[in-house]
Amino acid sequence: MRTARIVCPKTAKRGDIIEIKTLINHPMETGYRRDDMGQAILRDIFKTLAVTYNGVEVFRTEMFPGTAANPFVAFTTVATETGTPEFTWTDEKGVTHVEKAQITVA
Amino acid sequence: MLASITRRTFGTGTAATIAVVAVPGASQATPEALAATLKTILGNKTATTGRVKLEIPELAENGNSVPLTITVDSPMTAADHVKTIYILSPENPSPDVARFHLGPRSGRAKVATSVRLATSQRLIVLAVMADGTAWTTGADVIVTMSACIDSG
Numbered sequence: 692m693r694t695a696r697i698v699c700p701k702t703a704k705r706g707d708i709i710e711i712k713t714l715i716n717h718p719m720e721t722g723y724r725r726d727d728m729g730q731a732i733l734r735d736i737f738k739t740l741a742v743t744y745n746g747v748e749v750f751r752t753e754m755f756p757g758t759a760a761n762p763f764v765a766f767t768t769v770a771t772e773t774g775t776p777e778f779t780w781t782d783e784k785g786v787t788h789v790e791k792a793q794i795t796v797a
Numbered sequence: 798m799l800a801s802i803t804r805r806t807f808g809t810g811t812a813a814t815i816a817v818v819a820v821p822g823a824s825q826a827t828p829e830a831l832a833a834t835l836k837t838i839l840g841n842k843t844a845t846t847g848r849v850k851l852e853i854p855e856l857a858e859n860g861n862s863v864p865l866t867i868t869v870d871s872p873m874t875a876a877d878h879v880k881t882i883y884i885l886s887p888e889n890p891s892p893d894v895a896r897f898h899l900g901p902r903s904g905r906a907k908v909a910t911s912v913r914l915a916t917s918q919r920l921i922v923l924a925v926m927a928d929g930t931a932w933t934t935g936a937d938v939i940v941t942m943s944a945c946i947d948s949g
Contacts, residue, residue: 708904721913721944723890749902752910757886757894759862759911759944766897769904 693717697778699792703770712765713740715780715788721756737780740764745774770796831885831921834892838883844923844933849882851922851936860914860944869906869924869932873899879906881925888918913944 695715703709715737722734734756742750749768768776778790835844853865869879878901884894897908906924914920917939924932 710907712909721890744902747902749900751898752908753893753896753898755893755895756891757884757889757913759913761862763864763909763911765866765909766899767904767907769902771902 693780693788695778695780695788695790697776697790697792699776699794700770701793702795702797705770705772705796707770708767709770709794710765710767711742711776711792712763713778713790714761714763715790716761717780717782719754719756719758719760719762723756735782737762737782739779739781741779741781742766742768743777743779744768745772749776770794772796828887831887831892834885835923838923838925839931842929842931844931846933848932849922849924849934851920851934853920853936853938855937856939856941857914859942860916860940861942862911862944863914863938863940864909864911865920866907866909867897867922867924871906871924871926873901873903873905875901876927878903878927879924880927882906882908883921883923883925884910884912885921885923886912886914886918887921889913889915894920914938914940916940916943 693716698712700709717737720732720735724732726732736756737754740752741748750766752764754762773796776792780788848870850868857863867882871879879899882897885892886894894912895910899906919935919937921935
């Protein structure tokens with residue numbers, strides 16, 4: 692189980708633009724490194740971070756080996772309604788990690 | 798010849814092909830690879846300098862993790878918004894560093910992340926709007942300790 696951290700306001704006024712910060716532990720192995728025996732260390736990276744807000748995708752990041760390890764991504768979204776922003780990281784093998792937040796919009 | 802293929806389809810297919818072909822240790826970062834990626838993204842369009850702001854340190858002590866913030870001047874309405882922001886590198890083993898897909902739900906066009914820089918270079922940001930126009934900026938970053946080095 693990966694450690695991920697989401698910083699998202701718990702409450703907002705309807706229509707406010709809120710900032711959300713995401714961080715997840717992952718080596719984002721580029722595939723360009725070699726180990727001490729000269730063997731290539733296999734590439735292992737997250738491919739995407741998809742963010743949905745009550746089921747509607749509101750933001751997506753595509754990641755590449757050039758994205759730093761323990762990927763940090765911050766973005767903004769409009770607080771349209773009370774609900775659950777959901778964050779899904781997917782790696783190149785299709786393995787996913789999901790985190791959720793809760794926001795009350797008045 | 799390529800008229801029947803939409804730009805998006807062509808770009809996705811090509812990017813996937815490049816990822817499969819890349820061989821560890823055989824990667825040659827070149828401005829030519831960046832130019833090819835830009836052509837894939839833009840097609841026959843050119844990107845205009847402006848509207849995009851890239852905040853990144855002028856001097857990065859550790860190329861393994863360089864924080865940056867990108868802001869694009871856009872009302873982010875349904876009619877006028879940023880669709881995709883590309884971070885591109887002329888000197889990393891492969892030109893694509895990260896892509897962000899936005900829309901009217903974003904409120905404003907502002908994203909932040911941390912990137913790997915293989916060496917000192919001029920990092921490029923491209924913003925493609927809903928109306929198809931493309932805007933760009935770049936920033937020179939000096940990297941004292943490179944990422945992607947085998948000894949890492």
